[in-house]
Amino acid sequence: MTLPAAGWKIQLQAPAAAVDLFASALEPFSLAVASFGDTPDGLWTVEAYAADRPDQALLAASLLVAAAAAGIDAPPLGCEPLPQKDWLAENLESFQPVRVGRYFVHPSHHAGPLPAGSIAVEIDAATAFGTGGHGSTCGCLSAIDRLAPALRNGPALDLGCGSGILAIAIAKLGCRRVIAADIDPEAVRVCRENLRINAVAGRVQAVRAAGLGTRNIRAEEGFRLIVANILARPLMVLARDIAGNLREDGCVILSGLLAAQEPMVLGAYRRCGLVLDGRITIDGWRTLILRR
Numbered sequence: 072m073t074l075p076a077a078g079w080k081i082q083l084q085a086p087a088a089a090v091d092l093f094a095s096a097l098e099p100f101s102l103a104v105a106s107f108g109d110t111p112d113g114l115w116t117v118e119a120y121a122a123d124r125p126d127q128a129l130l131a132a133s134l135l136v137a138a139a140a141a142g143i144d145a146p147p148l149g150c151e152p153l154p155q156k157d158w159l160a161e162n163l164e165s166f167q168p169v170r171v172g173r174y175f176v177h178p179s180h181h182a183g184p185l186p187a188g189s190i191a192v193e194i195d196a197a198t199a200f201g202t203g204g205h206g207s208t209c210g211c212l213s214a215i216d217r218l219a220p221a222l223r224n225g226p227a228l229d230l231g232c233g234s235g236i237l238a239i240a241i242a243k244l245g246c247r248r249v250i251a252a253d254i255d256p257e258a259v260r261v262c263r264e265n266l267r268i269n270a271v272a273g274r275v276q277a278v279r280a281a282g283l284g285t286r287n288i289r290a291e292e293g294f295r296l297i298v299a300n301i302l303a304r305p306l307m308v309l310a311r312d313i314a315g316n317l318r319e320d321g322c323v324i325l326s327g328l329l330a331a332q333e334p335m336v337l338g339a340y341r342r343c344g345l346v347l348d349g350r351i352t353i354d355g356w357r358t359l360i361l362r363r
Protein backbone atom coordinates (compact mmCIF):
# COMPACT_ATOMS: atom_id res chain seq x y z
CA MET A 72 0.00 0.00 0.00
CA THR A 73 1.38 3.44 -0.83
CA LEU A 74 -0.70 6.11 0.78
CA PRO A 75 0.79 9.57 0.30
CA ALA A 76 2.80 11.45 2.90
CA ALA A 77 1.11 14.62 1.70
CA GLY A 78 -1.18 13.92 -1.22
CA TRP A 79 -4.58 15.15 -2.30
CA LYS A 80 -8.02 14.74 -0.87
CA ILE A 81 -11.01 14.60 -3.21
CA GLN A 82 -14.43 15.04 -1.65
CA LEU A 83 -18.04 15.25 -2.72
CA GLN A 84 -21.48 14.66 -1.28
CA ALA A 85 -24.12 12.48 -2.88
CA PRO A 86 -27.41 10.73 -2.12
CA ALA A 87 -26.95 7.25 -0.62
CA ALA A 88 -28.18 5.52 -3.78
CA ALA A 89 -25.43 7.18 -5.85
CA VAL A 90 -22.51 6.60 -3.47
CA ASP A 91 -21.25 3.40 -5.13
CA LEU A 92 -21.26 5.05 -8.55
CA PHE A 93 -19.25 8.05 -7.35
CA ALA A 94 -16.87 5.91 -5.28
CA SER A 95 -16.18 3.75 -8.37
CA ALA A 96 -15.67 6.91 -10.44
CA LEU A 97 -13.04 8.15 -7.95
CA GLU A 98 -11.19 4.84 -7.61
CA PRO A 99 -8.99 5.17 -10.74
CA PHE A 100 -7.72 8.52 -9.44
CA SER A 101 -6.99 7.48 -5.88
CA LEU A 102 -5.22 5.15 -3.47
CA ALA A 103 -8.11 4.87 -1.01
CA VAL A 104 -11.81 5.74 -1.13
CA ALA A 105 -14.13 6.08 1.85
CA SER A 106 -17.78 7.04 2.21
CA PHE A 107 -19.75 8.00 5.29
CA GLY A 108 -23.46 8.61 5.78
CA ASP A 109 -23.05 11.23 8.45
CA THR A 110 -24.19 14.58 7.05
CA PRO A 111 -27.19 16.21 8.76
CA ASP A 112 -29.09 16.51 5.47
CA GLY A 113 -28.92 12.78 4.76
CA LEU A 114 -26.32 13.01 2.01
CA TRP A 115 -23.24 10.78 2.10
CA THR A 116 -19.71 12.11 2.00
CA VAL A 117 -17.41 10.34 -0.48
CA GLU A 118 -13.70 10.96 0.12
CA ALA A 119 -10.73 9.78 -1.90
CA TYR A 120 -7.00 10.14 -1.29
CA ALA A 121 -4.55 10.50 -4.16
CA ALA A 122 -0.76 10.70 -4.28
CA ASP A 123 -0.75 13.37 -6.98
CA ARG A 124 -3.16 16.09 -8.04
CA PRO A 125 -5.70 14.28 -10.23
CA ASP A 126 -6.30 15.49 -13.77
CA GLN A 127 -9.25 17.81 -13.23
CA ALA A 128 -10.76 17.38 -16.69
CA LEU A 129 -10.63 13.59 -16.52
CA LEU A 130 -11.99 13.61 -12.99
CA ALA A 131 -14.87 15.90 -13.95
CA ALA A 132 -15.68 13.68 -16.94
CA SER A 133 -15.68 10.57 -14.79
CA LEU A 134 -18.03 12.20 -12.28
CA LEU A 135 -20.35 13.37 -15.06
CA VAL A 136 -20.69 9.77 -16.24
CA ALA A 137 -21.43 8.62 -12.67
CA ALA A 138 -23.97 11.42 -12.19
CA ALA A 139 -25.70 10.53 -15.45
CA ALA A 140 -25.88 6.88 -14.38
CA ALA A 141 -27.39 7.99 -11.06
CA GLY A 142 -29.83 10.32 -12.82
CA ILE A 143 -28.65 13.42 -10.93
CA ASP A 144 -26.51 16.49 -11.60
CA ALA A 145 -22.81 16.11 -10.85
CA PRO A 146 -22.27 17.36 -7.27
CA PRO A 147 -19.71 20.06 -6.45
CA LEU A 148 -16.23 18.57 -6.12
CA GLY A 149 -13.57 19.46 -3.57
CA CYS A 150 -9.93 18.72 -4.43
CA GLU A 151 -7.31 20.00 -2.01
CA PRO A 152 -3.79 19.23 -0.83
CA LEU A 153 -3.84 16.78 2.04
CA PRO A 154 -2.31 18.06 5.29
CA GLN A 155 0.34 15.69 6.56
CA LYS A 156 -1.38 15.34 9.90
CA ASP A 157 -4.39 13.60 8.25
CA TRP A 158 -2.72 10.82 6.28
CA LEU A 159 0.91 10.00 6.40
CA ALA A 160 2.37 6.78 5.23
CA GLU A 161 5.89 7.41 4.01
CA ASN A 162 6.59 3.85 3.14
CA LEU A 163 4.37 1.06 4.25
CA GLU A 164 6.87 -1.71 3.75
CA SER A 165 6.87 -3.97 6.75
CA PHE A 166 8.15 -2.57 10.02
CA GLN A 167 7.93 1.06 8.97
CA PRO A 168 5.72 3.41 10.94
CA VAL A 169 2.18 3.72 9.63
CA ARG A 170 -0.01 6.73 10.17
CA VAL A 171 -3.78 6.39 9.84
CA GLY A 172 -5.87 9.30 11.04
CA ARG A 173 -4.45 10.20 14.45
CA TYR A 174 -2.84 6.80 14.94
CA PHE A 175 0.90 6.37 14.56
CA VAL A 176 1.72 2.66 14.57
CA HIS A 177 5.43 2.03 14.92
CA PRO A 178 7.84 -0.79 15.70
CA SER A 179 9.92 -0.73 18.89
CA HIS A 180 13.05 0.25 16.94
CA HIS A 181 11.46 3.46 15.66
CA ALA A 182 13.92 6.10 16.78
CA GLY A 183 12.29 9.24 15.38
CA PRO A 184 9.90 11.55 17.18
CA LEU A 185 6.21 10.77 17.47
CA PRO A 186 4.17 13.18 15.34
CA ALA A 187 2.57 15.93 17.42
CA GLY A 188 -0.98 15.10 18.42
CA SER A 189 -0.71 11.49 17.33
CA ILE A 190 -1.85 8.42 19.27
CA ALA A 191 1.13 6.06 19.31
CA VAL A 192 0.68 2.28 19.11
CA GLU A 193 3.84 0.18 19.40
CA ILE A 194 3.70 -3.16 17.58
CA ASP A 195 6.53 -5.35 16.37
CA ALA A 196 6.05 -7.89 13.60
CA ALA A 197 5.54 -11.23 15.33
CA THR A 198 3.54 -14.42 15.05
CA ALA A 199 0.16 -12.67 15.10
CA PHE A 200 -1.39 -10.64 12.26
CA GLY A 201 -1.67 -6.89 12.69
CA THR A 202 1.25 -4.49 12.35
CA GLY A 203 -0.85 -1.82 10.69
CA GLY A 204 0.43 -2.13 7.13
CA HIS A 205 -2.50 -4.11 5.75
CA GLY A 206 -5.40 -2.33 4.10
CA SER A 207 -7.95 -4.12 6.29
CA THR A 208 -6.22 -3.05 9.52
CA CYS A 209 -5.77 0.52 8.24
CA GLY A 210 -9.47 0.64 7.35
CA CYS A 211 -10.39 -0.40 10.90
CA LEU A 212 -8.03 2.15 12.46
CA SER A 213 -9.51 4.86 10.27
CA ALA A 214 -13.06 3.86 11.25
CA ILE A 215 -12.17 3.69 14.97
CA ASP A 216 -10.61 7.16 14.78
CA ARG A 217 -13.75 8.44 13.13
CA LEU A 218 -16.06 6.90 15.75
CA ALA A 219 -13.81 7.97 18.64
CA PRO A 220 -16.11 10.43 20.45
CA ALA A 221 -18.74 7.74 20.99
CA LEU A 222 -16.35 5.08 22.26
CA ARG A 223 -15.07 6.46 25.56
CA ASN A 224 -17.11 4.30 27.89
CA GLY A 225 -17.27 1.15 25.84
CA PRO A 226 -17.55 -1.68 26.30
CA ALA A 227 -15.81 -2.64 23.07
CA LEU A 228 -14.93 -5.99 21.55
CA ASP A 229 -12.09 -6.66 19.11
CA LEU A 230 -13.02 -10.04 17.65
CA GLY A 231 -10.07 -11.64 15.84
CA CYS A 232 -7.62 -9.41 17.66
CA GLY A 233 -4.38 -10.89 16.25
CA SER A 234 -1.60 -8.68 17.61
CA GLY A 235 -4.18 -6.63 19.54
CA ILE A 236 -3.56 -3.53 17.43
CA LEU A 237 -7.23 -2.53 17.24
CA ALA A 238 -7.97 -3.22 20.91
CA ILE A 239 -4.95 -1.09 21.83
CA ALA A 240 -6.12 1.67 19.46
CA ILE A 241 -9.57 1.66 21.13
CA ALA A 242 -8.12 1.63 24.67
CA LYS A 243 -5.81 4.53 23.80
CA LEU A 244 -8.89 6.63 23.02
CA GLY A 245 -9.70 6.35 26.72
CA CYS A 246 -12.12 3.42 26.46
CA ARG A 247 -11.90 1.61 29.79
CA ARG A 248 -13.51 -1.74 28.94
CA VAL A 249 -12.20 -3.60 25.91
CA ILE A 250 -12.16 -7.32 25.23
CA ALA A 251 -9.66 -8.66 22.68
CA ALA A 252 -10.54 -12.18 21.53
CA ASP A 253 -8.90 -14.58 19.13
CA ILE A 254 -9.42 -18.20 18.18
CA ASP A 255 -5.62 -18.68 18.03
CA PRO A 256 -3.86 -19.08 21.41
CA GLU A 257 -0.61 -17.73 19.96
CA ALA A 258 -2.40 -14.53 18.92
CA VAL A 259 -3.78 -14.17 22.47
CA ARG A 260 -0.26 -14.56 23.88
CA VAL A 261 1.17 -11.93 21.48
CA CYS A 262 -1.78 -9.65 22.14
CA ARG A 263 -1.19 -9.80 25.94
CA GLU A 264 2.44 -8.87 25.41
CA ASN A 265 1.46 -5.91 23.22
CA LEU A 266 -1.12 -4.76 25.77
CA ARG A 267 1.64 -4.65 28.39
CA ILE A 268 4.06 -2.80 26.06
CA ASN A 269 1.39 -0.21 25.26
CA ALA A 270 0.40 0.19 28.92
CA VAL A 271 -3.26 -0.72 28.34
CA ALA A 272 -3.34 -4.15 30.02
CA GLY A 273 -5.56 -2.70 32.76
CA ARG A 274 -8.23 -1.74 30.22
CA VAL A 275 -8.10 -4.64 27.79
CA GLN A 276 -8.78 -8.26 28.60
CA ALA A 277 -7.32 -10.71 26.08
CA VAL A 278 -9.19 -14.01 25.82
CA ARG A 279 -9.18 -17.06 23.62
CA ALA A 280 -12.55 -17.49 21.95
CA ALA A 281 -13.99 -18.63 18.64
CA GLY A 282 -16.73 -16.15 17.88
CA LEU A 283 -19.04 -14.77 20.55
CA GLY A 284 -20.36 -18.05 21.88
CA THR A 285 -18.29 -18.15 25.05
CA ARG A 286 -19.04 -16.63 28.44
CA ASN A 287 -15.78 -14.72 28.63
CA ILE A 288 -16.78 -12.26 25.91
CA ARG A 289 -20.24 -11.32 27.07
CA ALA A 290 -21.09 -7.73 28.08
CA GLU A 291 -24.30 -7.58 30.14
CA GLU A 292 -25.54 -4.43 28.45
CA GLY A 293 -24.17 -5.33 25.01
CA PHE A 294 -21.15 -3.81 23.30
CA ARG A 295 -20.92 -0.18 22.20
CA LEU A 296 -18.47 -1.24 19.51
CA ILE A 297 -17.63 -4.58 17.95
CA VAL A 298 -14.76 -4.58 15.46
CA ALA A 299 -14.05 -7.76 13.53
CA ASN A 300 -11.29 -7.91 10.93
CA ILE A 301 -11.59 -11.54 9.90
CA LEU A 302 -12.65 -12.68 6.41
CA ALA A 303 -15.90 -12.39 4.45
CA ARG A 304 -17.34 -15.85 5.10
CA PRO A 305 -16.59 -16.05 8.84
CA LEU A 306 -18.01 -12.54 9.16
CA MET A 307 -21.25 -13.75 7.58
CA VAL A 308 -21.41 -16.72 9.93
CA LEU A 309 -20.90 -14.35 12.88
CA ALA A 310 -23.57 -11.84 11.79
CA ARG A 311 -26.33 -13.00 14.13
CA ASP A 312 -24.05 -13.21 17.18
CA ILE A 313 -22.45 -9.84 16.47
CA ALA A 314 -25.81 -8.11 15.98
CA GLY A 315 -27.23 -9.88 19.04
CA ASN A 316 -24.42 -8.62 21.29
CA LEU A 317 -24.63 -5.01 20.19
CA ARG A 318 -26.16 -2.25 22.27
CA GLU A 319 -29.07 -0.32 20.78
CA ASP A 320 -26.70 2.62 20.05
CA GLY A 321 -23.81 0.35 19.11
CA CYS A 322 -21.60 0.30 16.03
CA VAL A 323 -19.94 -2.54 14.19
CA ILE A 324 -16.77 -2.28 12.11
CA LEU A 325 -16.22 -5.18 9.72
CA SER A 326 -13.09 -5.70 7.66
CA GLY A 327 -11.13 -8.40 5.89
CA LEU A 328 -13.51 -8.47 2.93
CA LEU A 329 -12.77 -7.52 -0.64
CA ALA A 330 -14.86 -4.84 -2.30
CA ALA A 331 -16.61 -7.45 -4.44
CA GLN A 332 -17.66 -9.36 -1.30
CA GLU A 333 -19.47 -6.40 0.23
CA PRO A 334 -22.98 -7.29 -1.03
CA MET A 335 -23.00 -10.76 0.53
CA VAL A 336 -21.51 -9.61 3.84
CA LEU A 337 -23.75 -6.57 4.05
CA GLY A 338 -26.77 -8.72 3.18
CA ALA A 339 -26.06 -11.01 6.15
CA TYR A 340 -25.92 -8.05 8.55
CA ARG A 341 -28.94 -6.29 7.06
CA ARG A 342 -30.96 -9.42 7.74
CA CYS A 343 -29.94 -9.00 11.39
CA GLY A 344 -31.27 -5.42 11.50
CA LEU A 345 -28.07 -3.44 10.92
CA VAL A 346 -27.64 -0.64 8.36
CA LEU A 347 -24.57 0.66 6.57
CA ASP A 348 -23.17 3.88 8.00
CA GLY A 349 -19.85 4.14 6.19
CA ARG A 350 -17.33 2.31 4.07
CA ILE A 351 -13.60 2.64 3.54
CA THR A 352 -11.61 0.97 0.77
CA ILE A 353 -7.84 0.65 1.00
CA ASP A 354 -5.88 -1.47 -1.45
CA GLY A 355 -9.11 -3.19 -2.48
CA TRP A 356 -9.87 -4.20 1.13
CA ARG A 357 -13.21 -2.89 2.28
CA THR A 358 -14.13 -1.82 5.79
CA LEU A 359 -17.80 -1.38 6.65
CA ILE A 360 -19.26 0.68 9.49
CA LEU A 361 -22.72 -0.53 10.55
CA ARG A 362 -25.26 0.53 13.15
CA ARG A 363 -28.80 -0.41 14.10
Ligand SMILES: C[S@@+](CC[C@H](N)C(=O)[O-])C[C@H]1O[C@@H](n2cnc3c(N)ncnc32)[C@H](O)[C@@H]1O
Pocket residue numbers: 199200201202203207208211230231232233234235236237252253254255258280281282300301305327
Ligand atom coordinates in the same frame (compact mmCIF):
# COMPACT_ATOMS: atom_id res chain seq x y z
C1 LIG B 1 -6.80 -10.59 9.71
S1 LIG B 1 -6.41 -10.98 11.37
C2 LIG B 1 -6.82 -9.43 12.14
C3 LIG B 1 -5.84 -9.01 13.21
C4 LIG B 1 -6.03 -7.60 13.73
N1 LIG B 1 -7.32 -7.47 14.38
C5 LIG B 1 -5.91 -6.55 12.62
O1 LIG B 1 -6.91 -5.89 12.34
O2 LIG B 1 -4.83 -6.39 12.06
C6 LIG B 1 -7.75 -12.07 11.79
C7 LIG B 1 -7.64 -12.74 13.14
O3 LIG B 1 -8.91 -13.33 13.42
C8 LIG B 1 -8.72 -14.57 14.07
N2 LIG B 1 -9.97 -15.33 13.89
C9 LIG B 1 -10.41 -15.94 12.76
N3 LIG B 1 -11.64 -16.48 12.96
C10 LIG B 1 -11.98 -16.19 14.24
C11 LIG B 1 -13.13 -16.47 15.05
N4 LIG B 1 -14.18 -17.14 14.58
N5 LIG B 1 -13.15 -16.02 16.33
C12 LIG B 1 -12.09 -15.33 16.82
N6 LIG B 1 -10.98 -15.05 16.10
C13 LIG B 1 -10.93 -15.46 14.83
C14 LIG B 1 -7.45 -15.11 13.44
O4 LIG B 1 -6.83 -16.07 14.28
C15 LIG B 1 -6.62 -13.85 13.24
O5 LIG B 1 -5.76 -13.61 14.33
